[in-house]
Amino acid sequence: MEFVKSKLISLKTHPYFNEKWLQEQLIEEPALLGLGDLILKGSERRQPRAGRLDLLFTDDSSSTRYEVELQLGATDDT
Secondary structure (H helix, E strand, O other), X not given: OOOXXXXXXXXXXXXXXXXXXXXXXHHHOHHXXXXXXXXEEEEEEEEOOOEEEEEEXXXXXXXXXXXXXXXXXXXXXX
């Protein structure tokens, strides 16, 4: 095994690693979230009168659902 030192990058300005890339990584490996054994229920899922959910996961063992919203930059509280 080879040790590779991590490097801080900006997903906002990087030409390859961006929000879509991060979304694909979480779809392929939900365990990256550290929330247990999750199953993807949907991505870019339309919600009536509420836009889209980026990712929707479920934990069948506890009947818990997790909505993951990916956003680069500051949160707009409006």
